[in-house]
Amino acid sequence: MTEASTADRELGSTFLPRFDAQGLLIAIAVDSATKDILMVAYMDAEALQKTRETGLAHFHSRSRGKLWLKGETSGHFLRVQEIRVDCDQDALELVVTPEGPACHTGARSCFYRRLDGESLSRIEG
Structure with missing residues (x-):
């Protein structure tokens, strides 16, 4: 199979995900x-x-080196409503309906702190 051209990947209508090394x-x-x-x-x-098969967000755990179903232990699944693909097909946006907190810390989002100078402050709400 030949490598997809930049034009095919960026302007075409075929899904050609570009995985890294x-x-x-x-x-x-x-x-x-x-x-x-x-x-x-x-x-x-x-x-x-x-x-794509299940409608539930699955990821690759780099620390464990294996497939990971988000929510498999917590029950906090991410139900995928839509998958959006960036311009060069090396990143995906998963539009999801969360079933509980997304972060393993129990926070609704993994982005629950902001950088203030050299310290982190929790974002309320």
């Missing part, structure tokens, strides 16, 4: 109702396939 691409989970970014993770081909 480790076989991963970035996946950004966004709340379908609030549009808040909930989390950023990585997907390999298997995670992408499982997500």
Whole structure:
């Protein structure tokens, strides 16, 4: 199979995901109702396939080196409503309906702190 051209990938209508050298691409989970970014993770081909098959967000755990179904232990699944693809197809936006907190800390979003000078402040609400 030949490599897709830049024009095919950027302007065409065929899904041609561009995985990095480790076989991963970035996946950004966004709340379908609030549009808040909930989390950023990585997907390999298997995670992408499982997500598309089941409608539940699957990722590749870099620390464990294996497939990870978001919510498999917590019950806080991310139901995928839509998958958006960036211009060069190396990042995905997962528009999701969260079933509970997205962050493993229990926060609604993994982005629950802001940088204030050299310290972190928790974002309320």
